[in-house]
Amino acid sequence: MPNKYTLSVFLTILFGMLNLTVFAQTNGKIGGKVIDSKTSETLIGATVSIQGTTKGVATDVEGKYLLGGIAPGKYTIEVRYIGYQAKLVSDVIVKAGDVTNLDLSMAAATTNALKEVVVRSTYRQASVASLYAVQKNSASISDGISSEVIKRSPDRNTADVLKRVSGATIQDNKFVVIRGLSDRYNSAMLDGASLPSTENNRKAFSFDIVPSNLVENLTITKTASPDQPGDFAGGLIQIATKDLPDQNFVSFGLSGGYNTASTGKDFISGPRNATDYLGFDNGKRQLANGFASSTQVANGLSEQQNLSLLRSLPNDWNRYVNTALPTQNYQLSIGKVSESEKTGNRFGAILALTYRNQQSIYSDIKRDFYGYDYNDDAYKFSTNVGALLNLGYTFGKNKITFKNVYNRIFDDQYLGRTGHNNSGFDVNYYAFDLQQKALLKSSLEGNHPLGEKGAKINWLLSYGNVLNDQPDQRKALYTRASGTTNPYQAVLSSLTKENSTLFGKLNENSYSGGVNYSTPVKLFTQSTLKAGLLSLYRDRNYDVRFIGPLFSQKILNDPDQVNTISRRPLNTLFSRDLIDAGVYNLAEISNIPSDSYTANSLTNSGYLMLDNKLTEKLRLVWGARVEQFNVNVTPLVFTNASDKVHQNYTDVLPSANLTYSLTDKINLRGSYSRTLARPEFRELATSSYYDYELLAFQQGTPNLKRTNIDNFDVRFELFPSAGQIFSVSGFYKKFTNAIEAFNDDATSTRTIRYFNSDKANVYGAELEVRKSLDFIRPTDFLKNTTAYANIAIAKSVARNPTNSGLNLQFADRPLIGQAPYVINAGLQHNFFKNNLTFNALFNRVGQRLSIAAGGQYANVYEVPRSVIDAQLGVKVFKSKGELKFNAGDILNQRITFYYDQNNNKKYDGGDYTQSSFKQGSTYTLSFTYTL
Known part of the structure; x- marks a missing residue:
């Protein structure tokens, strides 16, 4: 049966990974995403480097980068991309065994510029600017919650998380209602793929089936765009599970209630x-x-x-x-x-x-x-x-x-x-x-x-x-x-x-x-x-x-x-x-x-x-x-x-x-x-x-x-x-x-x-x-x-x-x-x-x-x-x-x-x-x- 087979594969991999030894790391890393400041589109192939060194990487197809093997200290990061203003970000602090997250937004170069324009900012200013860009540039009307916000709530599963989103409520502790419209008028996606109804006797997805600690972010889109499924009226709930790690880790938790x-x-x-x-x-x-x-x-x-x-x-x-x-x-x-x-x-x-x-x-x-x-x-x-x-x-x-x-x-x-x-x-x-x-x-x-x-x-x-x-x-x-x-x-x-x-x-x-x-x-x-x-x-x-x-x-x-x-x-x-x-x-x-x-x-x-x-x-x-x-x-x-x-x-x-x-x-x-x-x-x-x-x-x-x-x-x-x-x-x-x-x-x-x-x-x-x-x-x-x-x-x-x-x-x-x-x-x-x-x-x-x-x-x-x-x-x-x-x-x-x-x-x-x-x-x- 597919379910039991898959579970056995998961358990086999678990025991294999538990045998790994987690070594103390003396160096740190800098990682994040580079986006267009006006559209939030990811910039592929932007060069991110540490000023004064030869260490640098290019962003991937998702605009992500990761600079590793960096000794603890304070650095200035340089970002360049054809057709965009170069950017210098100072006061970027790297800690041993840790990843410093630095998301960056870049502005297109003006066509009448006579010389190269370099935008200078601090680590905090750059982080604030990138968050602004993501907030402002969504193509459709949507609301969302990140894993950091989920951690600060007592929510055990995705159903609990959803009731925090603007205009969303939960029925029977598991079915979502958006903008007052019943669950049958909503659709759900997990990691980019549509989710079917889980119920014998209604059109609904039981959101209590997905634990909240597995969620990287959750977004409810309330207005449609052509690249999304058309089968919804209240909202499209998109759940993204945690992506690739930036560093090795082992984490465990327990609770009693x-x-x-x-x-x-x-x-x-x-x-x-x-x-x-x-x-x-x-x-x-x-x-x-x-x-x-x-x-x-x-x-x-x-x-x-x-x-x-x-x-x-x-x-x-x-x-x-x-x-x-x-x-x-x-x-x-x-x-x-x-x-x-x-x-x-x-x-x-x-x-x-x-x-x-x-x-x-x-x-x-x-x-x-x-x-x-x-x-x-x-x-x-x-x-x-x-x-x-x-x-x-x-x-x-x-x-x-x-x-x-x-x-x-x-x-x-x-x-x-x-x-x-x-x-x-x-x-x-x-x-x-x-x-x-x-x-x-x-x-x-x-x-x-x-x-x-x-x-x-x-x-x-x-x-x-x-x-x-x-x-x-x-x-x-x-x-x-x-x-x-x-x-x-x-x-x-x-x-x-x-x-x-x-x-x-x-x-x-x-x-x-x-x-x-x-x-x-x-x-x-x-x-x-x-x-x-x-x-x-x-x-x-x-x-x-x-x-x-x-x-x-x-x-x-x-x-x-x-x-x-x-x-x-x-x-x-x-x-x-x-x-x-x-x-x-x-x-x-x-x-x-x-x-x-x-x-x-x-x-x-x-x-x-x-x-x-x-x-x-x-x-x-x-x-x-x-x-x-x-x-x-x-x-x-x-x-x-x-x-x-x-x-x-x-x-x-x-x-x-x-x-x-x-x-x-x-x-x-x-x-x-x-x-x-x-x-x-x-x-x-x-x-x-x-x-x-x-x-x-x-x-x-x-x-x-x-x-x-x-x-x-x-x-x-x-x-x-x-x-x-x-x-x-x-x-x-x-x-x-x-x-x-x-x-x-x-x-x-x-x-x-x-x-x-x-x-x-x-x-x-x-x-x-x-x-x-x-x-x-x-x-x-x-x-x-x-x-x-x-x-x-x-x-x-x-x-x-x-x-x-x-x-x-x-x-x-x-x-x-x-x-x-x-x-x-x-x-x-x-x-x-x-x-x-x-x-x-x-x-x-x-x-x-x-x-x-x-x-x-x-x-x-x-x-x-x-x-x-x-x-x-x-x-x-x-x-x-x-x-x-x-x-x-x-x-x-x-x-x-x-x-x-x-x-x-x-x-x-x-x-x-x-x-x-x-x-x-x-x-x-x-x-x-x-x-």
Whole structure:
């Protein structure tokens, strides 16, 4: 299996690299990137040297350089490039065994200069100038977070990091919402390659699957450009993992955490295996090899076959009580780099391993709606293992990288439910639910210069695998007539998705390849022509079966036997003595239309764009992207031809981003782009899944159309100083055929399905501020204190389709998943020359629509809640080690979803509660050390 094979390769390389000896280094290095000060384009072949010596190197195809073997001391760096003003940077300090980072920006030479112009600056001035250039010169409207910022927050995974970005929020601790638009309107990329949906029952990528310590930087692009995939409306999330190291290192970390709702309390679970702690089921929860097919079960089994199959099923229904352990987190990173003294060619590798185990208790979850009155207690055992292996080789000005990421989440949940339902029964309900998610992503990328005039080519080959495995979701239901004291009895006369065992497995492979070409052209003041081609093929298999034991006919003919056996406690209800006595027959729910399906899609795209410097102050990035899309979704068994999906269409997606630089510190931006949102496989498949927590079915709609979106943006940007910003943005989005979810309740059972709204409009504004507080008073304390906030306000109106035959309420309503406001704020302070840092963070999301109303069930909204996190970090052992104390979700406010019965968009006494619970506050102490 590819995932296990890759993991074994990672472990083999780990042991090999651990045998390396890390020697003390007496010399230091200087490294960084050289860019154009007006466009941030990398400068290939720029010469970086130490003044007064013969030591020098040329930048590679990414504009990067590394000067090694430098004795500790203070130096002046000289940078030269044809057509640009030469630059001298003084006061560059080199320390033994360390890398001094020096990014440089260069200005084009003026055409009427009579003699060479040399720009002189200090190390600090040069670093500030390069950071300015990167901030100002982005072609599109975007926001991002670097690894340095991630280190200063208590964020454990990428989902936690994303909620710090302007206009972004997180749902269910893993799905991202941007500009108030639901997760299905966003796309994600990892190391330049698209990421598929990780979910069985929605279009979404589970960002908690990528640990934050593996991330080099994260960017959310909010306006499209032709060189980006066109399948997004809210934002394109681009994750870059750590690149090649500048020097050898070994780093390790460990942490322990206390959760106020869980740690030290009684923790109930099903059977636990040692391999669960490693993130892998030991195989005992899977269907046995050679288990009878659905057809064989439907055609009838012999007595011996029935007995053999029942014996092979996972049969430990005991509920084990232990004590919830503290959260544990371990990390190990190793970097190795070698350089040829003759050629200057470099080979480097980074290997990182992460491990996390968390045991969470969600007690007294309230579910009170439409005749249901339930109290749930849920216990989730989670293990997350991750591995990263990045290899790179630079030769001349060329660079080739091979990046690999593997992550696995093992979530084993037990849920106990008490209460009564709308059928007049008291209920005791039990669910044992194991879900294993895994992501494997491998990318081979090359960057090469072409000629001596700045042209370059980039190519990328990528493979991805997503696994979502539910090998043993067991559910059992006991009932009695409400208002009586009768004994509870297990429901064993019929098999439904509510009381069966689900065996489901989603496996998807993706293959992509692309090439990009760029070259300077003589057009206006300065221009770059870019063009590219990309193909992406996805292939998914989803297999699911609903199996369980039911009373045999001989038992059903004996009411006394039925009463006696069905009153047994859960741990003896399906005991071997009853199976051997012929009490049960194996049953399976027939799936027509089939819940299992296969799906594939092929996307071919090409683009052409121009990056024009029209004048010294005016820049236009414009062009078009063409995407041809073919998708097929086929149920394993189907009776109606309409259940089988085949769609094939081509879209032209133009875009233009205009930037006017009022001053060196102020930009005005405007953009237009056409994007789209295609239905995900799950949204098209007729497969029906019962969600025992939502008490509803989830099912796709084969005739869904793609959504077309026109996007308009304006933005004012002010950069008071490096790393600081004040910006105001406005945006408007026009949707045609928006894809949304609603409560289809035409029958007695609620089913969450998808449909196309006729049209929808979203408009809003964003404000972002990041500023040190020394403007209040010029003191060192305020200079080292930074306040930041980003606020997004949005409003949407969606119109339900008319004469569609759908059972929908309300002609107009908010767009599903759209939040009216998002607030992120924080305060950061550095003490004692950055040896002590403090960071406080605040997040709040306005009330947002989760599911649209059907004929009976009202709109489902999520109640706003405030989240405060904090971190205190202390560097120790001469800054090689760091202690961090993190406090997460200090306020611990309830997470609540409700049915808005009176349609006043407020959670009050007239409303029903779909779910409401607290997840507790988490306090963590961690230690990291780098050799």
